[in-house]
Amino acid sequence: MQDVATPTLDYTSETYKDAYSRINAIVIEGEQEAQNNYLDLIKLLPDSKDELTRLSKMEARHKKGFQACGKNLNVTPDMEFGKAFFAELDQNFQNALAEGKVVTCLLIQSLIIECFAISAYNIYIPVADPFAKKITEGVVKDEYTHLNYGEEWLKVNFDSVKEELEQANRENLPLVWKMLNQVTEDAKVLGMEKDALVEDFMIAYGEALGNIGFSTREIMRMSAYGLRES
């Protein structure tokens, strides 16, 4: 019998901490973006104010958890890097918000950012330090148990939003691959492999698209869009 080797990681090494300063920053920034985006969405979806506020608060809690993970390893997150990392995606969200394009906003936040986060957390958990592992497991549990607001909204309105979703997918998914490429090396230092991250993202994103109403053929096209050029 062979076992698949899991790398031994030195959580206290400078190499690990250096990479962690950027990965931790994007996770914190990602949760911050989510917190803001849900509040911003209230402008377009005033009827969902309570639900969106609740989600925003949940993301704020997650952010605090990840800040504690950095502190626990004596790492200062490179927040400048984190902000730059999300800048383009954030800009697209802000543009859509200004134009009142709720479908595009939901695709960016509820599908792309959520799936990006959950897949990264899934791949991170087996290689995380014990403290971060516990925190991340709690976050993932939260993410899975809360009914995905955006997914449900898009599902109900599928016929009228399908075209805009496909367009928004074309505009935003390539950004995900670009973002992933930027942190491939750092993620590797933390024991996370790029192909595993991409795969988990495509699984989560594909599942979400399937729940909304897309066919397998459409999902395969949409979830791999732009990957080849990345």
Next chain:
Amino acid sequence: MFGLIGHLTSLEHAQNVAQQLGYPEYHEQGLDFWCAAPPQIVDDITVTSITGETIHGKYVESCFLPEMLTQRRIKAAVRKILNAMAHAQKANIDITALGGFSSIIFENFNLEKNRQVRNVELDFRRFTTGNTHTAYIICRQVELATQQLGLDLSQATVAVCGATGDIGSGVCRWLNAKTPVQDLLLVARNQERLENLKQELGRGKIFSMENALTEADIIVWVASLPKGVEINPEKMKRPCLIIDGGYPKNFDTRIQEPEISVLQGGIVEHALDIEWTIMEMVNMDAPNRQLFACFAESMLLEFEKWYTNFSWGRNQITVAKMEQIGEVSQKHGFEPLLLAEERVSAHQA
């Protein structure tokens, strides 16, 4: 509902199939992409038994490719299988066969301890390797193709290449207990396992592959290697029957030597057409009727509502279980693939 977890035979094959099916995002991609590609349900299947009963199933493409093993992308290979299993379970499939390399990877990399896949806790009772049915079909192919060629098993030397594997050991047990085969040559890499098997059978000769191939009247090939082995037919006995149950197939069925007959092992033919498209992609001669016996096992378990991992673990295949699955295989209209008529007459000419 039953399920089949399958994969394509090479990167080139995968690229061609993606092109045929109209997935440009997939067909122009290299191995890196397939290492990151998620499992997908790409086919709905309807099977009708000769008893009249109809069942439905789904084909789960795992996106695994044998190159992941040859190029040591082991982690990716393991993820493909676990993710495909989680995908099948999430789709509420009651019983799913692990086709091709799926069960081999599951066994060799000890995946039984990886029960948790994200938010899915795998329920292994929902999966079967399908190996019991494959072993049964291969044994029936030995018996029936021998008759087709007018050979006599009681005077035949049978070499089993891959004898200590799950299917191989099942085949040895059956040939030993249920046929009058004269000599049994056991071929495998692990000497200790070979000795154990020989002891269990109370007979058999341990042979190197090279020697076995020149000594045997009938060769049963059940070793699965990521890359096919090229075998030179020159030194083989005449006449010789080869049942190639390996994956992928090692022997070219088009061998033109009149006295050497190669039969694709572990393949069944159903009495009625099966509604699916995926089998056209794996180059079966009669894609509406022919399929891997391991896949057929999940169909049989569905027909009989035996929702359990009928074939599981290594070297658990008993003659009794082979008889049990064999009985329902016949009941529902599955027959072992046999030699084509022209092959038989060429052999006898």
